[in-house]
Amino acid sequence: MGGQWLLFSVDLLALFGIYLALNLSLRLQLGYTGIANFGLVLAFTGGAYVGGWLPIRLGMWLVEVDPSLAEDMIWNNVIIASQVDLSLQGAPFTAMTILLLTLLAAGAAGALLGLLSGYPAVRLGGDYLAISLLAFGEVLAIIGNNYDPVVGGPLGVRIPDVWAWAGDWRFMAASLANCVLALGVWMYLNSVERSPLGRVLRAIRDNSDAAASLGKNVARIRLNVIVAGGIICGLAGAMYTLYTTGVAPSALSRFDWTFLPWVMVIFGGSGSNVGVLIGTFVFILVQKLIITYKFALSFLPFDPVWLQFLLMGLVLILVLNFRPSGLVTEKASYALGRREMAKAAGKEGL
Amino acid sequence: MASFIDALTYSALLGLMGFGLTLIRRTTGVWNVAHGEVVTIGAYVALTATSFLSHSPYFFLPLAFIVCAAVSGIIFLAGIEPIRAKGASSMLLLVVTIAISLITIAAINIYADYLQNVFHLASKNFLFARFDFTLWGQMGILWSAWAALGALTVSYYLMLQHTRLGLALRALAEQPALAIVMGANVKALSFLSWCLAGGAAGLAGCLFPMRFQCHPGVGTSMIATMFAVSIFGGIEKMYGPLFAGLVLGFAQIYGIDLISSWIGPGVIPFKDLIPMIVLLLTLQFLPEGLSGFVGRRRG
Amino acid sequence: MSQLLRVQDLNAGYGAIHVLFDINLECDQGQAVAIVGPNGSGKTTFLNSIFRLADIFSGRVVLDGKEIQREKAHRITSYGIGYLRQEGNVFPGLTVEENLKMGAFNLPGKEVKERMDEVLSLIKPVEVFLRRTAGTLSGGEREMVALAAALMCRPKLLLLDEPTSGLSPIASAQIAELVKNLKDKTHLSMLVIEQNLKIMFDIVDKCYLLVSGRMIFSGQPEELQSDRELMRTYLGLS
Incomplete structure (x- = not known):
C-alpha cells in the first residue's frame, strides 16, 4: 500500500514538473506579453520527437550494441533500447551525456518551431494569432502519425532510459529532474519579471500601439517571446519523453498539451507565477486521482476519463465568469524596491 | 471521377461548416472553437434517429437542424453571453468557446459510450452510405449537400440585403453599440445568429456520415479545417465559405490525388496539412480572405 | 411648457x-x-x-x-429618444441610406420612407451622398449623416x-x-x-x-x- 502511494506521489511530482515548466512558458507568453499561444503542443511535440529520435541513436553510438540492428531502427527499437538500457545501468556519465545532448537538441527544436510558427503569426491581431498558432499545433501530429521514420508512426517508439543507472531510485531521480527544469524556468521568469524587459513585455500586452510608438519593435519582441516559450516547451517535451521512456504521436494531443495547460494557467491566474503553480498542482492532482480511482467508477456506462474533460471545461467557464483574473491576481511590480522608492520619494517630497 | 465527386461533396460539407463559423464571427466577433462539436452532434442525431426510428438519415435533416440550432443557442446564452456582457475581449471569448468545446467533447463521448454499452450500437465508427439514393447517376449526398449549402447561402444573402432584420445584422457586425442605440436587440440578434450557425453545422453533421466515416471526434478533428474555410473565405461576405469550401475541398481530395500522381503516393497521408497551409498563407498574404480581396478590388 | x-x-x-x-x-x-x-x-x-x-x-x-x-x-x-454618439456614430460599411433606415429600426416599415423624406428636408446636405458608403465620407459629412440617422426614430x-x-x-x-x-x-x-x-x-x-x-x-x-x-x-x- 505504501509503495503504491509512493509511486503515486512520484508520478505526480514528475507530471507536476513537466506541466509547471509548460505552464510557465504559457505564463511568459500570455501573462507577460499577451500572446495567446494555442499551439503549445507544437514545440512540446517537437521536443518529444527529438527525445524519441536522438537518445536511441546516441545510445547506439556511445555504447556497445549489435550494429546489424541499425538497419531498421523503428522495427528493432525495443531491442536496441533495452540493450542500451543494460549498458547505461552502469554508466551514469554516458547517460547524462545523452540527456544533455538531447535537451540541447530539444531546446533548439523548440526554438526553431517557435520561430516557424511565430514568424507569420506575430503581426496578426489577438485572436487571429491564436487561431494561427492553434492550426500550427496540428502540423507535427499529422507528420508524426504519417511519417514513420520520425517516431515510428502512430504506435510510437520506445527509447533508452537515461535514468537506468539510478536503479530503484530511477523514478524519483527522473521526477526530481523534471522539477529542476521547472525551477529553472521559474527562476528565469522571476528574473524577467524584475527586469526592464518584463516591463516592456507588459507594455506590449496592455497596449502594443503605445509600446510601438515608444520605439519598441513589437513584432520582433513578440517573436522572441514565442521562441523563448518554444525552447521551454521543447525542453519539457524531451524531459517528458525521457521520463516515460517512450513517445507516440497519439499521446501528444492538443487536449493534454495545449488546452490543459491553458485551463491550469487561467485557473491559477496568468498574471502570477504562484497562481500558475497552484493551478498546475490542483489540476495534476485531480487528474491523477481520476485516473487512479477510475476503477471505482466502473459502474458508469461510459469511460470515466470524460469526467475529466467535463470538469476542466466547467472549471474554466466558472473561473472566466466569476474570477477572470484567476485565483491569484497580478501584483503591480515596481522598478525600484520599496526601500529605494521611499528614499527617492523622501528626497523629492520633503 | 470518384475523387472528383468526393471533392465536390466534401466541399459542400466544408462550406456548410464554415458558414456557421463565419456567421458567428461576423455578428458576435467570436471565433467559436466549439463549432466542430456541434457538427459532431449533428452526426449523432442522425445516428440515433436512424438506429431507433429506422428511416433514411435524410428524413432527420430538420431534426438535426433543430437540435444543433438549440445546442448552439444554449452555448451562446449560457456560456458566451454572460461573459460577453461583462465586456470580455474576443480573445477571452475564444477561451470560453474552448471550455465549452471540452464540455461538449465529454458529453458526446459519454453519449457514444452509452449508446455502445447499453444499446450495442456501433457508435464509435459509423457510415450511412448504404442508406443513400442515386439521382442522375450520382449519390444523393452530392445533390443534397449542395442543395443545403446553396439554399442556406442564397436565403441568408437575400435576408441580409433585403430585410430589416438583415440590415440590423449587418449594422450589428459593424458598430454594436450604435445598433443598440438605434433599437436593435443585440442579444436576440446574436442568439439568432448562433442558432442559425448551429443549424447549418447540424445539417453538415447529419449529411457527413452519408459519405465519410464518423466517430466522436470527427468535428473536433476538423475544426482547424473549418477555420481555414472561414478565414480563407473571408468573413465580410456570406458567400465566402461556399467558395473557400470548394477550394479547400478540392485541394484536399482532388489536389492530393494530382500531387501524388506527380510525386508519388507517399504524399497522400499528408492531405490534412493542406488546410493548415492554406490557412497560414491566407493569414499572411490575404488577411481579409477571398471576399475581402474581391471587395477591395472592386473598390 | x-x-x-x-x-x-x-x-x-x-x-x-x-x-x-x-x-x-x-x-x-x-x-x-x-x-x-x-x-x-x-x-x-x-x-x-x-x-x-x-x-x-x-x-x-x-x-x-x-x-x-x-x-x-x-x-x-x-x-x-435619439442619440448622436461622439464616436462610432455611423455604420461605415453601410450606405448612407442604409444608415438612415437603420436609424428608423423601431418605426413601422411603411413609415420609413416618409420619415426619411422629412429628415432629408431638415438636413438637406445628406441627400447628395445618400448612395455613398458612410465610411468614405469626411468627418463633417459623417456627423450630418449621424445627426440625420438619430432623427429617423421621430x-x-x-x-x-x-x-x-x-x-x-x-x-x-x-x-x-x-x-x-x-x-x-x-x-x-x-x-x-x-x-x-x-x-x-x-x-x-x-x-x-x-x-x-x-x-x-x-x-x-x-x-x-x-x-x-x-x-x-x-x-x-x-
Missing part, C-alpha cells in the same frame, strides 16, 4: 466604478439644455446612462411621465454628444447651424454636450455644469457666463 425629461438623484457608472453622484436635471418640451464641464467629469456617462449603456445604480429617469431607468438599452429609442428628445468635436471651424459652424435650425423648426428638445461654448450659448436655453460627477451649477447660459469664477475654474474661459 410641459416637462419632458426629469432625472432625479441619479447615481451611475460602469460596473464597480461610480461616475455620477446624485444628478438632478430637467428639460422641458422644446428646450435645449447644455451640459458643460471639464474632460472626465462624466458628461458622456450621463447620456450613456439615459440609454442604459452605463449602469444606473439608483435614481429615476422620467420621460414624458414614464420611468425608463429600468428599460433595456435597445428599448429606449422607442420611447422617443425623437421627442435628442441627445447630442459633442457634435462638433474634431471638425474644422467651417464644418462646426455648419453643424451648429443645422442644430439651431432643427430647434427652431421642429421644437425638438435637446440635451447637448459641447466644448465649443461660443457656438452653444446661442442655441441653448439652460446650462448645467458637471464637475467630477456632480452637478454644481444650473441656470441660464447668461448666468453661467457672468459667473467668472466658474467660467475660469472649470471651463478655462474668462
Whole structure:
C-alpha cells in the first residue's frame, strides 16, 4: 500500500514538473506579453520527437550494441533500447551525456518551431494569432502519425532510459529532474519579471500601439517571446519523453498539451507565477486521482476519463465568469524596491 | 471521377461548416472553437434517429437542424453571453468557446459510450452510405449537400440585403453599440445568429456520415479545417465559405490525388496539412480572405 | 411648457466604478439644455446612462411621465429618444441610406420612407451622398449623416454628444447651424454636450455644469457666463 502511494506521489511530482515548466512558458507568453499561444503542443511535440529520435541513436553510438540492428531502427527499437538500457545501468556519465545532448537538441527544436510558427503569426491581431498558432499545433501530429521514420508512426517508439543507472531510485531521480527544469524556468521568469524587459513585455500586452510608438519593435519582441516559450516547451517535451521512456504521436494531443495547460494557467491566474503553480498542482492532482480511482467508477456506462474533460471545461467557464483574473491576481511590480522608492520619494517630497 | 465527386461533396460539407463559423464571427466577433462539436452532434442525431426510428438519415435533416440550432443557442446564452456582457475581449471569448468545446467533447463521448454499452450500437465508427439514393447517376449526398449549402447561402444573402432584420445584422457586425442605440436587440440578434450557425453545422453533421466515416471526434478533428474555410473565405461576405469550401475541398481530395500522381503516393497521408497551409498563407498574404480581396478590388 | 425629461438623484457608472453622484436635471418640451464641464467629469456617462449603456445604480429617469431607468438599452429609442454618439456614430460599411433606415429600426416599415423624406428636408446636405458608403465620407459629412440617422426614430428628445468635436471651424459652424435650425423648426428638445461654448450659448436655453460627477451649477447660459469664477475654474474661459 505504501509503495503504491509512493509511486503515486512520484508520478505526480514528475507530471507536476513537466506541466509547471509548460505552464510557465504559457505564463511568459500570455501573462507577460499577451500572446495567446494555442499551439503549445507544437514545440512540446517537437521536443518529444527529438527525445524519441536522438537518445536511441546516441545510445547506439556511445555504447556497445549489435550494429546489424541499425538497419531498421523503428522495427528493432525495443531491442536496441533495452540493450542500451543494460549498458547505461552502469554508466551514469554516458547517460547524462545523452540527456544533455538531447535537451540541447530539444531546446533548439523548440526554438526553431517557435520561430516557424511565430514568424507569420506575430503581426496578426489577438485572436487571429491564436487561431494561427492553434492550426500550427496540428502540423507535427499529422507528420508524426504519417511519417514513420520520425517516431515510428502512430504506435510510437520506445527509447533508452537515461535514468537506468539510478536503479530503484530511477523514478524519483527522473521526477526530481523534471522539477529542476521547472525551477529553472521559474527562476528565469522571476528574473524577467524584475527586469526592464518584463516591463516592456507588459507594455506590449496592455497596449502594443503605445509600446510601438515608444520605439519598441513589437513584432520582433513578440517573436522572441514565442521562441523563448518554444525552447521551454521543447525542453519539457524531451524531459517528458525521457521520463516515460517512450513517445507516440497519439499521446501528444492538443487536449493534454495545449488546452490543459491553458485551463491550469487561467485557473491559477496568468498574471502570477504562484497562481500558475497552484493551478498546475490542483489540476495534476485531480487528474491523477481520476485516473487512479477510475476503477471505482466502473459502474458508469461510459469511460470515466470524460469526467475529466467535463470538469476542466466547467472549471474554466466558472473561473472566466466569476474570477477572470484567476485565483491569484497580478501584483503591480515596481522598478525600484520599496526601500529605494521611499528614499527617492523622501528626497523629492520633503 | 470518384475523387472528383468526393471533392465536390466534401466541399459542400466544408462550406456548410464554415458558414456557421463565419456567421458567428461576423455578428458576435467570436471565433467559436466549439463549432466542430456541434457538427459532431449533428452526426449523432442522425445516428440515433436512424438506429431507433429506422428511416433514411435524410428524413432527420430538420431534426438535426433543430437540435444543433438549440445546442448552439444554449452555448451562446449560457456560456458566451454572460461573459460577453461583462465586456470580455474576443480573445477571452475564444477561451470560453474552448471550455465549452471540452464540455461538449465529454458529453458526446459519454453519449457514444452509452449508446455502445447499453444499446450495442456501433457508435464509435459509423457510415450511412448504404442508406443513400442515386439521382442522375450520382449519390444523393452530392445533390443534397449542395442543395443545403446553396439554399442556406442564397436565403441568408437575400435576408441580409433585403430585410430589416438583415440590415440590423449587418449594422450589428459593424458598430454594436450604435445598433443598440438605434433599437436593435443585440442579444436576440446574436442568439439568432448562433442558432442559425448551429443549424447549418447540424445539417453538415447529419449529411457527413452519408459519405465519410464518423466517430466522436470527427468535428473536433476538423475544426482547424473549418477555420481555414472561414478565414480563407473571408468573413465580410456570406458567400465566402461556399467558395473557400470548394477550394479547400478540392485541394484536399482532388489536389492530393494530382500531387501524388506527380510525386508519388507517399504524399497522400499528408492531405490534412493542406488546410493548415492554406490557412497560414491566407493569414499572411490575404488577411481579409477571398471576399475581402474581391471587395477591395472592386473598390 | 410641459416637462419632458426629469432625472432625479441619479447615481451611475460602469460596473464597480461610480461616475455620477446624485444628478438632478430637467428639460422641458422644446428646450435645449447644455451640459458643460471639464474632460472626465462624466458628461458622456450621463447620456450613456439615459440609454442604459452605463449602469444606473439608483435614481429615476422620467420621460414624458414614464420611468425608463429600468428599460433595456435597445428599448429606449422607442420611447422617443435619439442619440448622436461622439464616436462610432455611423455604420461605415453601410450606405448612407442604409444608415438612415437603420436609424428608423423601431418605426413601422411603411413609415420609413416618409420619415426619411422629412429628415432629408431638415438636413438637406445628406441627400447628395445618400448612395455613398458612410465610411468614405469626411468627418463633417459623417456627423450630418449621424445627426440625420438619430432623427429617423421621430425623437421627442435628442441627445447630442459633442457634435462638433474634431471638425474644422467651417464644418462646426455648419453643424451648429443645422442644430439651431432643427430647434427652431421642429421644437425638438435637446440635451447637448459641447466644448465649443461660443457656438452653444446661442442655441441653448439652460446650462448645467458637471464637475467630477456632480452637478454644481444650473441656470441660464447668461448666468453661467457672468459667473467668472466658474467660467475660469472649470471651463478655462474668462
